[in-house]
Amino acid sequence: DQQVKQNSPSLSVQEGRISILNCDYTNSMFDYFLWYKKYPAEGPTFLISISSIKDKNEDGRFTVFLNKSAKHLSLHIVPSQPGDSAVYFCAATFSNDYKLSFGAGTTVTVRA
Amino acid sequence: DTAVSQTPKYLVTQMGNDKSIKCEQNLGHDTMYWYKQDSKKFLKIMFSYNNKELIINETVPNRFSPKSPDKAHLNLHINSLELGDSAVYFCASSQDSSLYSGANVLTFGAGSRLTVL
Numbered sequence: 001d002q003q004v005k006q007n008s009p010s011l012s013v014q015e016g017r018i019s020i021l022n023c024d025y026t027n028s029m030f031d032y033f034l035w036y037k038k039y040p041a042e043g044p045t046f047l048i049s050i051s052s053i054k055d056k057n058e059d060g061r062f063t064v065f066l067n068k069s070a071k072h073l074s075l076h077i078v079p080s081q082p083g084d085s086a087v088y089f090c091a092a093t094f095s096n097d098y099k100l101s102f103g104a105g106t107t108v109t110v111r112a
Numbered sequence: 113d114t115a116v117s118q119t120p121k122y123l124v125t126q127m128g129n130d131k132s133i134k135c136e137q138n139l140g141h142d143t144m145y146w147y148k149q150d151s152k153k154f155l156k157i158m159f160s161y162n163n164k165e166l167i168i169n170e171t172v173p174n175r176f177s178p179k180s181p182d183k184a185h186l187n188l189h190i191n192s193l194e195l196g197d198s199a200v201y202f203c204a205s206s207q208d209s210s211l212y213s214g215a216n217v218l219t220f221g222a223g224s225r226l227t228v229l
Contacts, residue, residue, distance in 0.1 A: 002154060009153075017173070032212050043202055043220025044155070089155065098209045099145070099168055100218060102155035 004092050006103035014111050019077040021106050026071065030092035034100065035064060035075050036059070038087040047088070049107030077100040080110045118203045118221040123125050125193060126229055132189045133224045135203030143167075144186035145204040146178060155202065162209045168214065179190055193228045200225045 010088050024035075031052035033051040034076045036044035045079045050057040050064045052074065063076045077084055088109050116137045125131055137144065145157040145168075160168035161180040175191045190197060203221040210216060 034196075034217070036218075041222060043204070043222050044218075045220070046217040082165075095209050095210075095212050098162075098211065099157040099160060101157075101209060104153040 001091070002103075005028070006106050007085055009104070009105050010107040010109070010112060012109045013080050015082060016079045017107055018079045019084065019110070020076075021075040021077075021088050021095050021108065022070055023073045023091075023103055024064055025073075025092050027092070027101070028071075029094045029097075030101075031093065031094050033066060033073050034091045034093075035039050035062075036089040036091060038089065038101075038105070044087075044089055044092075044107075046112040077108075080108075082107060082112060085110045113138065114221075116203055116205055116221040118201075118224045120224060122227075124227045124229065127193055127195060129193050130189070130191045131193060131226070132187055133201055133203075133226070135186045135188070135206040135221060137184055137203075137206055139217070139219060141205040141219070142183055143206045143209045144180065144183070145186050145206075146186065147204060147220075149200040149202060149223070150202050151199070159186075159188075160209070167209055170220050172185050190194065190226075193208050193226075198226055198228045218225040 020059040035047040037047045038044040066073045075096045087105040090103040143162045145160045156183040159178040164180045179191045180186045200223045207216045
């Protein structure tokens, strides 16, 4: 039973425009959320995270928004660059969970 | 210098065989993990060890046996391989078992693609 869902398997965006990736979760205990980025033939790498006490966290071109009532979070990339082309995984955890639960990923392609 | 290294990167084998995947981390982390990425692309936790002690054992067939000889190594042995075991297996490590902070994130290896024929 998947508790973290990324319903868009792929996203294509023009260079310089905004990429918006969405993630939904079902487990109400989740209160810490992360995004990981993965290039082909590499492992996922940590990108940005947000605690449930916040509704927004920003790091350079990357911003994560959290809507707890809707059990929804999104990752905004502005402006999108060709090097952002990768698979983005949403993940969630809670205190004493000791693991991350991942979504299936969204493949982002940034067109020049 | 690779932080989390897995070997082999690719493994093709016949049904019924036994195989192992090795993982080593040089980050000085206390906690190591095995995740499986199946055909649906979900990354699912299989096992986690903290200082050589098993702390997570998800619903995984007994044919899968992790072994942690020391906290820098976590190996995965699979007996009697089945077609459904075909997947990419990722090893990961973290400073400790509490992932409740951006200061303690999972660092993944590059993955080991297992194909069972």
